[in-house]
Amino acid sequence: MTPARPRVLYVSDLAYDARGRRYCDEDIYLTSRLRARFDLAVCHPLDARALMADFDLVVVRNSGPVLNYRAEYDAFRAAAAATGARVYTELTGKGDMAGKQYLIDLFAGGYPVIPTVDRLADAGRLPETSRYVTKPKFGADSAGLLIVDRAELPGLDYTDLLVQPFIDFEYEVSFYYVDHDFQYALHAPRPDRRWDVEPYEPDEADLAFARRFIDWNDITHGIQRVDACRTREGALLLVELEDLNPYLSLDRVAPACRDRFVEAMTKALLRSVS
The missing domain is CATH 3.40.50 (Rossmann fold)
Known part of the structure; x- marks a missing residue:
């Protein structure tokens, strides 16, 4: 009771x-x-x-x-x-609550996420670019994030490390959920100002994208934030599924x-x- x-x-x-x-x-x-x-x-x-x-x-x-x-x-x-x-x-939760291994697993499973690997042997699966983003598997709020050149990849310590291509995206957008119910969306029009966010009206395709990850995570009780970036080609890619302590920008x-x-x-x- x-x-x-x-x-x-x-x-x-x-x-x-x-x-x-x-x-x-x-x-x-x-x-x-x-x-x-x-x-x-x-x-x-x-x-x-x-x-x-x-x-x-x-x-x-x-x-x-x-x-x-x-x-x-x-x-x-x-x-x-x-x-x-x-x-x-x-x-x-299977998202950030458990670390960022899910990005590797989802990429391997063909989900629309930023390409992510955690071994030098898998670096060839990433799109070739001049710059890469590295971050710890249990990082948050950009803690430990580094941008490196391709020539630096062999010298990295891959213990608990993720590697992603540096993506020149158009903007970031976040979808906020309470339990499984969508609440609102916000986007950052300027890539260099991640938390300078504004209200965003998602269309059906946007909500279907976010819902796919909410359903995958299968949390009954909780607050989740689905972070994505809009590529120059117009696609959405998952950046992060924050299911531990997502800031809400209320x-x-x-x-x-x-x-x-x-x-x-x-x-x-x-x-x-x-």
Whole structure:
């Protein structure tokens, strides 16, 4: 039976210095709205494992790159599984929640993703270009990202490393979901300003593209952001499926859209504890 006012442990690193965003503002806003329906406390990600037993639901939001606290995050996941703790987003995600191996697997499976490999022996499967992007498998927020020349590929340490071609895309676009329900889309018209985003009206083809990855991930309870780039040829390619702690850019949507998102999230959290 769902408690009249479920107890929510809201996980956020309020002091995290994100590039081009203020994580804390978004979480201050969301918690101020969610308190109307939940008894809610905010904690740092390093404290979540010790505190979660006293709550009905753990909501992981803007908690920063797991790369910064990998051992503690693994311990939190293990404890949640052992105790049956409810976590939102649920910890079964196959996207960034589990690292970026999925980009390699999806590329190998023929999905529309940026070509991605993790071995020098597979570099020939990538489109030939003068520049390549390398990033750690458990990175986020561009942590550890490097741009290298083709001649540098043989000298890289491929331990936990991804390699992708540097793509001259037109713009990036993100699709935001609560559980399996589409909420809104935002795009960055200028490739050099990733977080300078504006509302975007997706067409049916855009939504079908994003839905393909939402369905592949098969998460019942959670917030997901499908990030894609529009190539110069007009195609969409997946950049990232963020299912752990996607920043929502709620300050860039209209008030009515923000209200609908809060309502959708509130209903989703209630379903998670029912």
